[in-house]
Amino acid sequence: MITREGWIRFGVVAALVAAFEAACRFGFIPRTVVIAPTEMVVSLWRLIESGEYNDDILSTLRNVLASSLLAVGLGFMTGVLIHALPRLRAAIEPLLASYYAIPTFMFYPVFIVVFGVGDRAIIAIAVLLSIVAMITSTLTGLDRIPRVLRKTARIYRMNLPARALLIDLPAAAPYLFTGIKLSFAYAFIGVIASEFILSGAGIGYSIAYTYNNFNNRNMYGLMLLVILVATIANTALDMIDRRLQTRLRR
Amino acid sequence: MKRSGDFIFLLIGLLLVWQGLHWLAGDIALTSPAQTFAHLGKLLATARFWEHVTETARAFSFAVLISLIGGVGLGALLGINRTSGTVSEPILIALYSLPKVTLYPLVLLCFGLGISAKVAFGAMHGLIPVAIFTMKAIMQIKPVFWRTAHAMRLTPRQMAMTVALPAVLPEVMSGARLGFSLTLLGVLIGEMFASQRGLGFMITAAMGLGDIATIMAVAVFLSIFAVGSNALLLMVDRAAPR
Known part of the structure; x- marks a missing residue:
């Protein structure tokens, strides 16, 4: 429809x-x-057919997936922890609010020295970029659990694990999903940007490499791939998110 | 008072974590807070460092101007009509969550090396969030405000100044804050790839030399600037009459 x-x-x-x-x-x-859009499509088709960049594409997707999973898991746990400690929360909230003002990529070289050039440094910077979105979403989600649900849980004499699983988690789920959506978008940006700056594999690296070699045809094919994957994935997550938000308003 | 005390405790805690990481990772990987601030002090005393800062500041101020004026303009244009707003919102959101570094070669091919590419890259990052926030703010003005304005027979100019502007200002301010930070990030990333001057270039150059002290010092300098100006904008936002 x-x-x-x-x-x-x-x-x-x-x-x-x-x-x-x-x-x-x-x-x-x-x-x-710039080459024409139809030429980009042809170029992308050839790239995928020849399998020349398959390893790079897989490596990037793997890193994006790993860093979003890590960011969501760690961010959720940190969020729950901060929510449980109101004093810590009051102190940390201004920092969280201005976190995205810090150019996180500036710390990428430090991670390269610590982890070496490779997947671990890339995942570290992507997690650093995306975890705060998950933390803030978790905090909002836990804040918005209706008081009446907590009271209901007490009437049913639920213990803590049961309450967390049956009441808190479903009630906070729409907000948590917003966090997952944002974490994914930021992780994607983080992985591609890190690969661009310094790395030996991945789509970002390949685009920088083809650019340096004046290989416009392959470069625009790869660019189109990134744009398509990012747009399709983000739009799909956004649609699910909207559906959850409308259900919340009902 | 207690809150600011807690905040200071938190800052001390962060410094302690940093110091701990330094002990764990060693001198080569991560300089300690004391070393970093000492190095930053040394850098601040050199004229070269300030040349880089001026270069970045120049590109950044152009980019921020384009982001804010262009973003508010575009947002207002699209938000004034309900259909154009609903049509363009998902497009803008898709553009916003795109990894824009990917498009860097395109920007370089269009603008060439130099300051215009940096400005374009910064504006690319900052313009869209400002436009999204402005558009949403305008679309969410309550219809009753317009009806009241009509009932009072306000001229379009009065309507804009006394009804629309105050209604959208808080949202536009948060959009401007986000746009400010993202533009800075865009300009810095631009400098990291293709530039001979600026703080981003300083970091790439230090990266090539394995000079962690300089990287950390510049990163800390930028973080303090970014968080400081963010706090300042937040204060302006809160102090504004509603």
């Missing part, structure tokens, strides 16, 4: 891509700068 806005949105995006294609084809944009 697609709404009227959905159709307009589709039309706008299609028109933009078509205008871009025309600008490239008629030479308004030189081929040395």
Whole structure:
């Protein structure tokens, strides 16, 4: 079921891509700068078919998955811990609020020295970037559990594990999901950016490598891949998130 | 008073963790807080460091201006109409969560090496969140405000100044705060890849030399600047009359 806005949105995006294609084809944009979108698609298809970059693609996806899982798990636990200690929370909250002002990538070189060039340094920086989104979402989620549910739990004489599993977790779930969505987006950004700065494998590394070698065709194919994967994954998570949020309002 | 005391305890705790990590990782991997601040002090005394700071500040101020003015303009344009708002929101959100580093080669090919590429890259990071916040703020103005304004026969100018602006200001301010930080990040990442000057370049250069003391000193300098200006913006936001 697609709404009227959905159709307009589709039309706008299609028109933009078509205008871009025309600008490239008629030479308004030189081929040395950008290749036409259709050429990007062809290039991406060839890349996947030849399997030349399969290892890099898999390595990036693996790192994104590992760092989002770590960020979600650790962030959730840290959030629960901070929620349980109100004094610590009062002190730490201003720091959490301005955390994203800190350019975290500046610390990437330090991780390289500690872990060496490789997956571990990349995962560390991606976790550092995405964990705070999960912590703040966990805090919001635990704050928003309706008091009446806690009272109900007491009437049923639930013990702590039962209450946490049957009452707290489902009640906080929509907020936790927002955290998962944000963690994934930030982890993706973190992994690709780290690979760009210094690494020996991955999609980010391959894009930087093809750029340095003037291999525009492969570079734009890989760029298209990143854009497609990120957009599809983030849009899917966003749609689930919206559905959960509407259920919350009901 | 107790709260600020707790905050100081937290800062001391963070410094202790840092010191602990330093003992664990050793001198080569991570300098201690004392060493880092001493090195930062030394850097602050050199003219070269300030040249880099000025270069970054120049690119950053252009980029922030573009992000804020462009973002508010674009957000207002799209938010004023209900349909254009609903149509563009998912597109903007998709653009926002895209790893924009990927597009760096494209920016370089379009703008060439130098300050314009840095500014463009910073603005790319900052403009979209500002636009999203502004658009949402305008779309969420309560219809009753407009009806009241009509009933009072306000001119469009009065309507904008006395109704729309105060209603959207808090949201736009939070968007501006986010845009400010992200623009800084964008400019720095831009400098790390393709530049001969600026703090980002300093970090890449130090990375090549394995000079952890400089990396940590610059990173701490930037963190203090970022958190400080964020706190300042937050204070302005809170002090603004509602």
